[in-house]
Amino acid sequence: MWRPAQQRPLRSPTIRVGRHITECATEDPPYLHLTRVSTDAYRHEMTEADHRRLLATIRQCKGKVMISGYPSDLYDAELHDWNRHDFSIDNKAAGGKSKRTMTEAVWTNFW
Secondary structure: OOOOHHHOOOOOOEEEEOOEEEEEEEEOOOOOHHHOOOOOOOOOOOOHHHHHHHHHHHHOOOOEEEEEEOOOHHHHHHOOOOEEEEEEEEOOOOOOOOOOEEEEEEEEOOO
């Protein structure tokens, strides 16, 4: 189960830009169940309520934040004032000989 950032380490690398240091948090949570075929692919799954808590938490961050997932109405609504960037990817988790192409999104509050 997902826990708020205050209760777990958040992947937050320090990025040096010239003489300034900027914090940039990245989140790559288990994707929403309604956006994927397999709903038990992760060791720690997240419910829709967990995703809502995660989104509410990252919206409070003062620094730069990026979160990835498959496009969804929930993320688009909750992050409506963020930027969304879409990428075509091969679905690495799919079984079988052929991999279907998926659209993966990255929402950012800075780019």
